[in-house]
Amino acid sequence: MGAPVQSLASQTPKKAEHSIINDKRHRRHLLGNRLSRYYFFFSILALCFVLGLVIVFIGKTALLLFGDVSPAEFFLSFNWTPEEEVFGAAAFIVNTLILTALTLLIAVPVSVGMAVLCAEIAPKWMKSFIRPVLDLLVGIPSIVYGYLGLTVLLPFLRRVSGEGLGDGVLAAALVLALMVLPTICRISDDAIIAVPRKFRDAAYALGSTRLQVIMRVVLPAAKRGIISAIILGMTRAVGETMAVVMVIGNTPQLAKSLFTPSSVLTSNIVMQISNVEFDSNWNYALHMMAFLLLLISFVLILIIRVIGRKREDA
């Protein structure tokens, strides 16, 4: 700058100009803040609106069913023969619950165990191998899992069990368990890492073994995170469709054994929705099942939240 040549007089207006620019910038920032606040608020509002619309439209179509079919038949009858206007969805509801429970039974011990291994026990090189692999597994589309289930798992189950088909809740639960395992494992892993180091140090100082530290200190402290990991896994298991449809057999009957070809809410919807007439009870019944799915996952999440809170209070 040619500052030395310029007189003092020219400096004052420059300063003023500077403060005006500053002021402008400040106002722009304020405006930006306000606008982004409106934007976020609008986003949330839009999301709620769309969510509401989904629920209303599914619910509206679903409730048309009860004009012709009694709720008692829909919820309590095990006879699903839509060709003959018999809509009993109890088998699907029970199967969905069985499948979800079985999936969690398989997936939770394994995935929480893996999370403990990852966070507490494994050497560094193993951690840096396991974590990216798990992250990769989350990204695999579910239909690929289903296809692997169909071509690899089912023949294996057939050989082991001596069944003719091998399809059923066990096959579906195994596939689902593999799918939710990375989710549960990685989130539990994060929860366990978040447990402060001083907890462990204190426990070791009191003479605990590593197993005692993990079981008595680390896991209880990370419980909240682990529970939300399980919730996430469970909602994925309840709503998962494509993988299940390929290995469960798609026969509307109660899963009396692990190898009974059966059907759950999601798989039944996807199998039939494209083959039914728009304005038919059958279509309404499928919408009702979708609505039910919404309610089931809602209730399951509530139950687990309540259990989680109670344990924390105790």
Place this chain on the structure above:
Amino acid sequence: MKLFKKFTVTALTAVIAVTATFAGIASAADTLKGKITINGSTALLPLTLQAAKEFQKLHPKVKIAASGKGSVTGPQAVKKGIADIGACDWDASVDVPGFKAFDGQVANKVAVIPFATIVNKNVGVDNLTTEQLAGIFSGKITNWKEVGGSDANIVVITRSFGSGTRVNYQAKALGGGDIVKKEKNYKETGSSGDMKTAVATTPNAIGYIDLVYVTGSDIKAVKHNGIAATTDNVINGSYKIWAYGYYMTKGQPTGATKEFIEYVQSKKFQNGSLKKLKFIPIAAMKG
């Protein structure tokens, strides 16, 4: 803000200019205009897409949107006014088992679709009669030794109710017989691809599929009443398990829709692309 505005204006101008240029090129000497929406059968979708591609080259001002879901959605979409053409694996203007006729719709034949009974490669049986098939799918025959095979339980794999393949197979191969759900060794699949994989990977399995899908060594097509499932046997009339594919329209087709259907029915398309896709030209059938 100013910069942003400038950018928007430039972008808009560019888009308009490009659109105008393309529209200018496209408007060369063709008077046929319109928009055709096609919905329905997935079995006919490859044919529809190919025809649409060729037709749009001839008539650039016609826009064709095609999608596939299930056979019955075709005539339904036409009924609701969502689609101009509903592709369907059966003649939806008359009653078929499970589905009432769609009143006021016209069925335009566009192709012949052959179907085949398939079994897993480990099954020794290579010929089944209509009665035997009806027995197997209705659950009366449960062991392969009852139809001349080895002593093993039959695993029945079928399509879900309302599938066009299932409707036709039931009518033609089972003589109208029922497909009955069984407690065990029974499974429904959602698509032709799933059906093929399921039969290929399940020992002692039997199923049915479009003939074009019968490839590879894991599945084999079974003779029906002693006659092999080949396109030649379909054309000479000895193999009975086939069906016409239809384009359903609300009343007689008009305008661009009519032109399009006529294009699909034309000798050029039927003997060219349609044959290449392994459908059979409708003109080849005597009936």
